[in-house]
Amino acid sequence: MSPPVAFDDSLERLFGLLEAHNSNLLALLRATTEGEFIEATEGAIDSALRTIESGAKLYSKLDERGLSLLLADFLNKSGYQATAERFVNGHVDVVIEHAFGGRWKYLGECKIHDGYKYHIDGCEQVLGYCTGREQRAFCLDFFKGEGMYQKLAKLRKDMDTELPLVQAAPSAGHAIRGAFVTVHTHKSERGVELLHLGCWVPKQ
Template sequence: MTHKDDSAEALVEMLERKAPETLDLLTAESEQDFEKAFEALLNKAVTHLEANSKNFRSLDETGITAVVAGVLSMPGLTITQETNSNGHVDLKIDMDHCSPPRIKLGEAKIYNGYEYHVGGLGQLLGRYSTGREGRGLLLVYVKKKDIAALMDRLRKDMDTRLPLQQQGETVDHGLKWSFVSAHKHSSGENLEVGHIAFNLYFEQPSV
């Protein structure tokens, strides 16, 4: 075994111990495998924000997204905010050293009903996405009470009204209260979008 082989094996062993998500992302052979690996990483960001909702309740969409970007950042994954992609997209995720190249774009919205949500979805699909990217992200920061009912209503409204050339009904996402929609893009491709719900409701204790 050469020194180069030794170094590669040592790197893999280190990733297995310290950053298994990175290894899973790097070795994903299909889009489905990549999404499964990314879901585990995304769950860390959701869990972190929800556990600290008291500290983030005063932040706006940009501030909360900065926290998400910080949690997602890891070796091999480049996370940038307000990157130019036919406009300044809230979140751009590049998987480094990956073939084929894997890019995800994300838009973030503090939950404020169906119309506001679809407005953000329209920005993501109509302005920022070129059709080359993988599944998009619409991060939904819910600061209101009863996230389960709010997200269920949002999903039902989308399935009834089929906005932005939505292709059929939404399907479940692996993360709680979240779902996936598919839309006909101007490129001719069907683009998936994961609508990822963050429960940031914080109830002030009564005095």
């Protein structure tokens, strides 16, 4: 009979496995600030979007609600606590919570890309769900046509020109390819950041 493994050794092995196979979840478990929670969560979102894109032939027929549910499902499978169509000042497409007691929430709106105005409508929706306590929310466009990165770049340029929804300053870049971040003055008079990003699910 093998001797029992010490608790500390078991924990170290678990962290080693997470580091190798699910580093975003490990970062989430270690998060002690909202900024660290956001960084870990965005890594998981990026990973989920890559998985969706790799199965685009299966998922391209889904509508906005179906794609939102799919994103939440992939996040849950990776160990996150995500729900779709949850009521938070309205029916939010995706709500991602901190693993321990929902200390922080990350709200997201998902749209099938249909130009600048439709994206801004999505941004307005998710800002309306926010209370002003959130540091950041996201607006995700699913692209079913060609040229996603060019369209994201144009969207960024147009937002920096128009400064919609009380956008406080020009956008900032982001580590996720094609993504960018804007800051908007919320009705609570607090600045709330918005991450804008895309996922390519071309029509087959």
